[in-house]
Amino acid sequence: MSAVFTGGVPTPAPAPAPTSAPNFTPADPRVTTAWQALAAVEDPEIPAVSVIDLGLIRFIKPRHDGTLEVGLSPTYVGCPATEVIRRSVEIALRGAGVGEFVVTNVLSPAWSSDWITAEGRRKLEIYGIVPPEQSASLRELMRVNRPVGCPRCRSTDTECISEFGSTPCKALHRCRACLEPFEYFKCI
Amino acid sequence: MSASFARVDAPALFRYVLRLGDLALVLGQRLGEWVGHSPALEEDLGLANIALDMIGQARLLLTYAGEVEGQGRGEDDIAFLRGHGEYLNAVLAEQPNGDFGQTIVRQVLIDAFQLELYQRMTASTDERLAAIAAKSVKEVRYHLRYSSGWLVRLGDGTDESHRRVQAAVDALWPYTVELFAEDELDRAMADQGVAPRLADVKAAWDHRLDEILAEATLKRPPHRPHAWHGKRGQHSEHLGYILAEMQYLQRTHPGARW
Numbered sequence: 504m505s506a507v508f509t510g511g512v513p514t515p516a517p518a519p520a521p522t523s524a525p526n527f528t529p530a531d532p533r534v535t536t537a538w539q540a541l542a543a544v545e546d547p548e549i550p551a552v553s554v555i556d557l558g559l560i561r562f563i564k565p566r567h568d569g570t571l572e573v574g575l576s577p578t579y580v581g582c583p584a585t586e587v588i589r590r591s592v593e594i595a596l597r598g599a600g601v602g603e604f605v606v607t608n609v610l611s612p613a614w615s616s617d618w619i620t621a622e623g624r625r626k627l628e629i630y631g632i633v634p635p636e637q638s639a640s641l642r643e644l645m646r647v648n649r650p651v652g653c654p655r656c657r658s659t660d661t662e663c664i665s666e667f668g669s670t671p672c673k674a675l676h677r678c679r680a681c682l683e684p685f686e687y688f689k690c691i
Numbered sequence: 692m693s694a695s696f697a698r699v700d701a702p703a704l705f706r707y708v709l710r711l712g713d714l715a716l717v718l719g720q721r722l723g724e725w726v727g728h729s730p731a732l733e734e735d736l737g738l739a740n741i742a743l744d745m746i747g748q749a750r751l752l753l754t755y756a757g758e759v760e761g762q763g764r765g766e767d768d769i770a771f772l773r774g775h776g777e778y779l780n781a782v783l784a785e786q787p788n789g790d791f792g793q794t795i796v797r798q799v800l801i802d803a804f805q806l807e808l809y810q811r812m813t814a815s816t817d818e819r820l821a822a823i824a825a826k827s828v829k830e831v832r833y834h835l836r837y838s839s840g841w842l843v844r845l846g847d848g849t850d851e852s853h854r855r856v857q858a859a860v861d862a863l864w865p866y867t868v869e870l871f872a873e874d875e876l877d878r879a880m881a882d883q884g885v886a887p888r889l890a891d892v893k894a895a896w897d898h899r900l901d902e903i904l905a906e907a908t909l910k911r912p913p914h915r916p917h918a919w920h921g922k923r924g925q926h927s928e929h930l931g932y933i934l935a936e937m938q939y940l941q942r943t944h945p946g947a948r949w
Contacts, residue, residue: 580826581719581740581747610751611822613829665733666837667740671830675733691829 533571533601537563540599541573547587548670551630554588558618561609571596571604576614579671579691616672616691627688628654632673635690651687653678663687699817699883705759706779707880708820709769710922712752713780716770717930718801719745720937721788730791737837741798744830751823771941775924775931782921783866785930792852793859795841799903800863802835804870807895811887820885839903846907853908860904861912868917871896876922 541563544554554560554575561574575592577585589606596604616635619627624634631654650659658680666689668675673686722742729735753766783801788794809831812824845852871893873881880886904911919925940947 577747577826579744579747579830580751581743581745583743610826611818613822613826615829665736666833666840667733667737669736671740671743675736689833691833 531565533565534563536599537571537573537596537601537604540595540601541592544588544591544595546584547591548584548672549627549630549632551626552619552623554592556620556623556626558620558623559588559614560592566605569603571601573604573606574609575606576609578614582671584670614691616688619688631655631685633676633685633687635688651676653681653683654685655683656681661685699885700879701759701761703876703879704817704885705756707876707886708752708756708759709779710781710876712749712756712769713778714784714801714805715745715752716749717778717780717933718784718797719743719749720933721784721786722794722798724788725794734791738794741834741837744827744834748823748827748830751826755819755823767941771938775926775934777924778921778926778930778934779924780921780930781866781869782919782927782930783863783870785921785927785933786863786866787929789859790855792845792856793863795838795845796856796859796863798834798838799842800867800870800900802831802838803896803899803903804867804892805831806835807892807899808887811892814884815886816884842903842909843907846904846909856907857909860909864912865915865917866919868915869919869921872917872922874922 538555538560541560542553542555546552546554546557549557557578559576559578561576563571563573566572573592573596575589592606593604596606619634627634633651633654651661651663652659653661653676656678658678660679661676662679663674664677664684665675668686672689672691674689675684676687677684719742722738722745725738726735726742729738749770750766753769757764757766757769783797786797788797806828809824809828813821813828815821815824842856845856847853871889873889877886877889881888901911919927921927921930
């Protein structure tokens with residue numbers, strides 16, 4: 504247990520996910536270098552997808568003291584991958600030679616699966632994980648089980664086997680047509 | 692760091708944050724006991740996932756409590772080195788798992804409480820609590836969807852499953868009173884806009900529970916007075932066993948890391 508809050512609540516990010524680097528500051532080449540370096544950092548549980556694809560990198564900006572600050576959000580507060588991702592981010596930034604940096608844990612606004620980029624959704628699908636629906640309301644989350652299409656045969660004759668799958672962010676489904684199990688990235 | 696707690700009495704805020712964090716931590720530890728013992732693999736995963744979320748919530752809250760306290764204690768110190776009487780969770784969280792049905796009933800009761808509490812706490816004047824609530828409430832929705840889904844299946848299932856979850860509802864219901872029993876600390880936090888009014892949380896919780904119980908064909912037990920004060924550190928005998936297991940390593944090998 505060593506989650507470090509290096510900052511409080513940051514200024515709210517724009518609500519929809521950026522499809523490329525948000526808060527892009529052309530004046531500082533370290534920012535560009537950092538974004539490029541982080542594009543290669545994968546989620547340990549979903550190796551197909553980078554932390555940028557997942558919308559976990561909330562901002563990269565120089566602080567007043569010159570330190571580069573990287574805002575990183577957890578997907579789920581208890582996700583064990585969070586620590587690994589943080590370390591991978593730090594290693595990538597060090598490797599890219601961006602100088603002094605600090606990785607800030609950003610809780611607010613809370614990460615949403617809506618922030619997975621179009622590229623991220625495409626990669627998830629290719630990997631065999633059905634990307635999340637966009638913007639489910641609370642009522643929908645609580646009551647409605649919309650059909651989730653099978654990533655292999657495209658049938659919508661599928662069922663949810665478990666709300667909780669192999670990682671906190673995924674649910675386990677099964678296709679009744681091709682009988683294959685598959686994972687669904689939960690909408691949160 | 693958020694300076695919001697400068698306006699609020701820090702020792703009071705510390706205790707209030709512990710109430711929330713300890714509830715999550717103790718419930719997470721309880722749920723973890725199911726790992727490897729659940730009725731099916733999917734339920735093993737489900738309960739373990741919820742346990743992880745609870746421990747994640749606890750980490751955020753206990754870290755914050757340590758900062759508010761200002762004595763240099765971190766989340767681990769607070770989780771592993773406090774005694775029985777210093778834990779401030781409502782005693783419902785520490786009640787034994789019982790059978791799967793009893794675990795599900797306890798979960799529905801607490802999930803619905805956390806959902807209604809955190810939803811309102813997103814508007815807290817304490818920015819840090821507002822942020823933690825906003826993050827946690829999204830996960831709690833999934834927890835309640837899971838637990839209430841099971842309660843409906845069990846309640847509206849066989850005679851045996853109905854009988855067993857009704858017995859669990861009857862046994863655990865009295866412990867819910869403590870969740871909503873407003874004392875001077877709850878009142879002070881609500882007065883300062885840090886926390887919602889427990890009466891508002893209760894009204895929403897009642898409504899939600901009535902819906903779930905009706906769908907599950909279960910009866911809501913009559914209101915009874917309670918004598919539990921876990922929120923003030925007076926616990927049932929169960930908490931000591933939980934802490935003994937959870938704290939063993941840190942107590943035996945102080946400062947151990949890996």
